[in-house]
Amino acid sequence: MKTSIYKIQSNRALRSDIYEMKLKGDTSSIKAPGQFVNIKIEGLYLRRPISICDWDQNQLTIIYKVVGEGTERMARMAPGQELDILGPLGNGYDLDKIEAGAKEKRPLLIGGGVGIPPMYGLAKALLDRKVPPEVILGFNKSEEIFYEKEFKDLGVDVKVTTANGSYGIEGFVTDATKNPGYVCACGPEPMLKAVWDKAENGQFSFEARMACGFGGCMGCSCQTKYGAKRICKEGPVLEKEEILW
Amino acid sequence: MKTSIYKIQSNRALRSDIYEMKLKGDTSSIKAPGQFVNIKIEGLYLRRPISICDWDQNQLTIIYKVVGEGTERMARMAPGQELDILGPLGNGYDLDKIEAGAKEKRPLLIGGGVGIPPMYGLAKALLDRKVPPEVILGFNKSEEIFYEKEFKDLGVDVKVTTANGSYGIEGFVTDATKNPGYVCACGPEPMLKAVWDKAENGQFSFEARMACGFGGCMGCSCQTKYGAKRICKEGPVLEKEEILW
């Protein structure tokens, strides 16, 4: 964990309000998919936490949705610009546990909205381990869909759900699976809860408003079965059995 | 008076801590030398007031000394960058009065340190009126000298004083003139006071910490014989006889 300077290599709109940014810089400390980075944006006080979507030796990919001032500014950034980034942060998904938990059935990765990006890195990591996952991507409507092709290009099974049925399976991510076994999920809290209710076991990634992102302020703490955990440090990924709703 | 966007054309060091910046933009409202502009600097709250040194149809020249955060940032700016500038502001020198006041002797322009830049524009304006001025430029030591050549290139008489005698006349600006007649001066307050004591008549340009620069806040008010005046609006140039020390 450290702060370092990354240079923007590309910053393209995947749809009107979702961007994919590729950054060149030191990725050597990234330990697991599901970790995140904390991005300093000139003129704003707090850094902005964004999940790592993908990385290789010296390139980092993030995907972000424009929801406020920080992400608006990010959307206007141009290749060549440098960013002060703190990371990698958080625990990320525990691949050993996924492998162990998904002996009978294939692991199921479920992403909703901007919970999708970390599932991409996770899918790749599982493929590397020869534990090919199944993937469900949830959207509200067909116009919102992004990264379906990128997942398919990995060679994994991908199901897409849309709440209004305009594409893929009509309904929510939970409508695309009957008896989910070991699930890794990231997305809005109501989705996480619905998946949690159904899944046998798994890992769930949470969001919280953060000040530091590295465990210094207790701003992001949540209650778990094993006491308080910091989403930024002991999270963002929690085990199914420890989660208290 | 309005805010508009100017583009930096050049930004060169005249000496280690003094820079000359040329800006492209609308100069059509400039009425007189001695007016100033108020520059927005990204990340700082208040604008920075800087005198207009020179201008032509679409170019503005300013000269500034690096003394704090704002001017430090300006020194790092590169050609092509755009600046949000409010101006022209203030009254500027009254050329009619100079002409009327300098019937017997030539008008004497005295600039000290960063009080020198407005004297350049003033000298040019007086030359245009066929009222060639004499100029005295005051510095502490020879290494501090700037713009001597530029003044000479205008074809005006220029005397340079240095406090330590390392160049030109040893002493202060007042040591370079016996019986100054009509004087226009800009520089540090002790210099203005010394010149004011000696001069028959003239116009003196003052500084004040400003919030708005256009008369809205009363932040810059000073007492004069005729009541309170705003340095940014009724100033920065005051007549000799109205100044209260």
Add this chain to the structure above:
Amino acid sequence: MVDTRVRLSGLTLENPVIPASGTFGYGKEYTEFYDINILGSISFKGTTADPRFGNPQPRIAECSQGMINSVGLQNPGLEAVINKELPELAKIYKKPVIANVSGFSIEEYAKCAEAMDRQQQVGIIEVNVSCPNVHDGGMAFGVLPESAAEVTKAVKAVTKKPVYIKLSPNVTDIVSIARACEEAGADGLSLINTLLGMRIDIKRRQPVIANKMGGFSGPAIFPIAVRMVYQVAKAVNIPVIGMGGVSSARDVVEMMMAGATAVQVGAANLVNPYACKEIIEELPLLLEELGIDRLEDIIGIAE
């Protein structure tokens, strides 16, 4: 079309955006930038009975996202304001204005208010019991419920126009002061005035401001202002004009959701003379984006 009107004690403003006292003079300087008749109203520079030069120079200091001023109520005095400034203001601005008055004694407040009561264009009298820039008096009245109430009563006794008391944020319990003013008959409250602040010039090893301390305002104080507007609006039944760091249409909406019926814009005008104009233009677009048809519906909506 979005309805941006708001009502303040019988006055209907076209929009809630009002330049704050002391940052807009009597309007004249801003006519060079835009037609000031777009403004909801104008709170003009604080008037005292006698002319005042104010405090010695320097009286401005920069801060991170804000500024300190120690202007100290510079104004030409009641007579000149009424005979010269207000007639000139009437020429350039056609709506009711807010007369901000100050004083160093209860009598002075009453004297100023009484004179303002007779000015046709004055729609509201805003009583500044909270200026941190005058040594005795001024702020002292605003930091205790009793003295704030006393000023309120004295002013109410001499005017039929709505009286708004402008509160100081430099207090332990702004709600108790707000309540005291309401009980004393205030028709509304304006808050917040500046926070007492200080900067030191580390090269000169001296305070930047000649008066040492001054009034701190600008975006930096916005979260404190929102908090106080929220607390006060929940506690009283009279309208609150919210201010403190407002610089954008978003800030206006946030202030109103906290409980403000109208909003004043101070320091923002100084660094961007078009600030109020930009806010007024942006406001209907933002409201549309947020799905708000009638601006008045959001007053105090945040629970």
Add this chain to the structure above:
Amino acid sequence: MVDTRVRLSGLTLENPVIPASGTFGYGKEYTEFYDINILGSISFKGTTADPRFGNPQPRIAECSQGMINSVGLQNPGLEAVINKELPELAKIYKKPVIANVSGFSIEEYAKCAEAMDRQQQVGIIEVNVSCPNVHDGGMAFGVLPESAAEVTKAVKAVTKKPVYIKLSPNVTDIVSIARACEEAGADGLSLINTLLGMRIDIKRRQPVIANKMGGFSGPAIFPIAVRMVYQVAKAVNIPVIGMGGVSSARDVVEMMMAGATAVQVGAANLVNPYACKEIIEELPLLLEELGIDRLEDIIGIAE
């Protein structure tokens, strides 16, 4: 070489830079960024008698040049702090530390202080009578001279270590509270704690923070902190630890010229984990530039 040492009640700090309570945990997280032994001291997270989770989520909001937190004194409780956190802190940090303690009753303050009195590494006990994030108690003690004095006396009675009272800025007259603490036997004062602030999410039309209000800190509050440190340092004869928005060596110098003997850095650590390190490295260079040989010489130099 510039001498950056400062003395606090018999303790000599190598430099005046101390991470502020609640923004540095027990130091561990920061060891990943730099060797924390460069720090003048550390004020660790506020301790209460019992473990506390603190307030519900969300408890962080962004502001212009600052932030609001409503963490609400999350800590593992006195026993765990003493048996687990402090022994671990002793392994990674070798100098005396500042034990920040809180309470919901006079007895709780005394209990925490008494336990801290027995901890060898604790050099100073910092008594937080000013947390705005706990509903009853906490801040209430810090807003009245009488109750602040009462807490001071109760803590002084149970410890021989220097006792610093941490004051709230959310008061009308901080000087009266400072004086009351001094008279009650305080060895020093720490100020300021956070200002009570609030933000509203205009899309959700609700306060951002679950608890509605929270403690506002960061560069935005610096001018208020400088003013209060100046007022208090002039009024008392005990050392003042200054804080509130300090983010650079320049800020440290300004705070000390206002009267602080040492300086705490809070929010700045959160947005830049290297903040204290950078300040400590920059400080001697800045002092040299300003012609200051001995840092202690500038304490309170601004008149």
